[in-house]
Amino acid sequence: MACKLSAIVAVSDDWGIGYEGDMIVSNRADMKHFVSCTTGHPVIMGRKTLDSFPGGRPLKNRRNIVLTRDEHFAREGVEVVHSVDEARAAVADEDEAWVIGGEEVYRQFLPYCAQAVVTKNHCLRLADTHFPNLDEDETGDWFVFEESEPARIGEDEEDSGIEYRFVTYRRRSMADLFASQVDEQDEEESAAEPVHIRTMILYRSKHHGNTKRIVDAITAAFPDDVDTLDVSTVDKKNPKVDLTSYHLIGIASGIYFGEIDRDLARVMQASVRSGDFVFSLLTYGGASKWYGKDIDGICRATHANFLAGHGCPGFDTWGPYKLMGGMNKGRPNDDDIADMVAWYGQLVEGYGKPLINEYEKRLRRAAWDAAHPDPTMMDKLKNTGRHLFGRKKK
Numbered sequence: 117m118a119c120k121l122s123a124i125v126a127v128s129d130d131w132g133i134g135y136e137g138d139m140i141v142s143n144r145a146d147m148k149h150f151v152s153c154t155t156g157h158p159v160i161m162g163r164k165t166l167d168s169f170p171g172g173r174p175l176k177n178r179r180n181i182v183l184t185r186d187e188h189f190a191r192e193g194v195e196v197v198h199s200v201d202e203a204r205a206a207v208a209d210e211d212e213a214w215v216i217g218g219e220e221v222y223r224q225f226l227p228y229c230a231q232a233v234v235t236k237n238h239c240l241r242l243a244d245t246h247f248p249n250l251d252e253d254e255t256g257d258w259f260v261f262e263e264s265e266p267a268r269i270g271e272d273e274e275d276s277g278i279e280y281r282f283v284t285y286r287r288r289s290m291a292d293l294f295a296s297q298v299d300e301q302d303e304e305e306s307a308a309e310p311v312h313i314r315t316m317i318l319y320r321s322k323h324h325g326n327t328k329r330i331v332d333a334i335t336a337a338f339p340d341d342v343d344t345l346d347v348s349t350v351d352k353k354n355p356k357v358d359l360t361s362y363h364l365i366g367i368a369s370g371i372y373f374g375e376i377d378r379d380l381a382r383v384m385q386a387s388v389r390s391g392d393f394v395f396s397l398l399t400y401g402g403a404s405k406w407y408g409k410d411i412d413g414i415c416r417a418t419h420a421n422f423l424a425g426h427g428c429p430g431f432d433t434w435g436p437y438k439l440m441g442g443m444n445k446g447r448p449n450d451d452d453i454a455d456m457v458a459w460y461g462q463l464v465e466g467y468g469k470p471l472i473n474e475y476e477k478r479l480r481r482a483a484w485d486a487a488h489p490d491p492t493m494m495d496k497l498k499n500t501g502r503h504l505f506g507r508k509k510k
């Protein structure tokens with residue numbers, strides 16, 4: 117089984133990470149976040165980062181794998197390696213390992229990382245080391261998967277008042293995230309034959325038809341794979357839609373007073389099931405807003421997986437939102453639409469076979485469950501009996 121590699125880093129606004137061997141922002145909440153992400157997993161770091169820890173000592177409750185070119189280097193509690201390959205081999209049997217810096221090490225390991233967990237400290241500081249700027253990543257590989265609400269560094273801290281947020285970036289080519297399910301043979305097969313992902317896009321395009329134009333363009337580009345449903349046609353009293361035959365569910369909407377369309381949210385809530393894979397396509401007026409929260413929230417509540425979201429900003433033809441920073445591009449133009457279609461294409465190409473494997477696994481599980489009554493049923497009945505008749509378990 118391949119080990120999933122993740123990078124974890126704290127950056128300032130220009131993606132600075134360190135100065136003269138130290139971190140540039142001190143943020144206790146970030147430290148806690150770092151500990152909770154990495155504890156129990158191996159951490160991979162450069163010798164200089166190890167030296168930046170108090171007393172140059174390794175981190176507790178984690179395998180500390182340290183890169184150095186010095187053949188004689190040794191330190192208590194540290195596994196010393198001398199190359200990227202050696203470090204990767206050292207964690208090959210682990211489920212997950214974290215690359216924790218610094219710059220030299222991040223740059224070499226990023227191509228092997230499936231995700232980067234970035235604490236964005238909203239400030240500018242003198243820095244001599246940086247993390248690659250994933251917002252301006254030229255490969256187009258990285259996208260924002262999840263972003264926390266902003267918070268501020270506590271009042272009793274050195275850097276009090278600085279706003280920060282936790283942002284998780286993932287690779288569009290997600291096969292490595294599913295590494296545990298995909299063996300090399302599968303990967304070869306998926307490269308050889310095009311993969312058809314059956315997608316249902318549930319959408320509402322209430323005002324200007326902006327969202328509909330994008331949804332229609334995706335359907336036209338993938339006519340065999342994509343179905344769409346305008347949720348305004350769904351019975352309000354019975355908003356459940358059967359999505360069982362789809363590998364992937366899209367939720368597409370304009371943003372109206374800060375929310376996705378209410379009917380769409382209701383249909384989504386009633387129809388998306390545990391284990392479904394969901395993505396979102398949103399059009400809105402504000403220039404760079406994060407409106408995926410409703411969809412993420414419904415996914416969490418229904419135990420579905422929110423894979424990724426794409427926002428198409430700047431389509432504001434309505435006064436108040438124009439005044440509040442909307443760019444008033446009016447309607448999506450051909451480039452905007454092509455961008456959305458390309459994004460969807462990358463999403464299904466990236467997830468490809470693993471998405472189908474996951475879907476088939478769920479079908480097999482459902483068939484097994486149907487054929488095998490719940491083995492814990494007798495215990496549950498006995499417990500219900502005890503409860504009804506007031507008897508205590510001995």
Ligand SMILES: NC(=O)c1ccc[n+]([C@@H]2O[C@H](COP(=O)([O-])OP(=O)(O)OC[C@H]3O[C@@H](n4cnc5c(N)ncnc54)[C@H](OP(=O)(O)O)[C@@H]3O)[C@@H](O)[C@H]2O)c1
Nearest residue numbers: 126134137138139162163164165184185217218219220221
């Ligand atoms: N903000 C954050 O989240 C964060 C996280 C970590 C670190 N930092 C900061 O980053 C700075 C350190 O970064 P850095 O880029 O200067 O150093 P670094 O990446 O921590 O360490 C570089 C050292 O690692 C070893 N090394 C790197 N690649 C190697 C390879 N392929 N094979 C063998 N050894 C290899 C070498 O050690 P030898 O010299 O011993 O040969 C090299 O000098 C510090 O200021 C630290 O505070 C910030």
Ligand SMILES: Cc1cc2nc3c(=O)[nH]c(=O)nc-3n(C[C@H](O)[C@H](O)[C@H](O)COP(=O)(O)O)c2cc1C
Nearest residue numbers: 321322323324325326327370371373374400401402
């Ligand atoms: C009544 C109304 C409310 C809106 N509220 C917001 C908003 O809160 N934030 C925003 O960024 N855009 C807002 N917009 C802009 C729309 O989200 C944007 O025009 C979107 O592309 C509309 O999609 P549609 O044409 O598919 O309905 C609003 C537009 C209207 C007409």
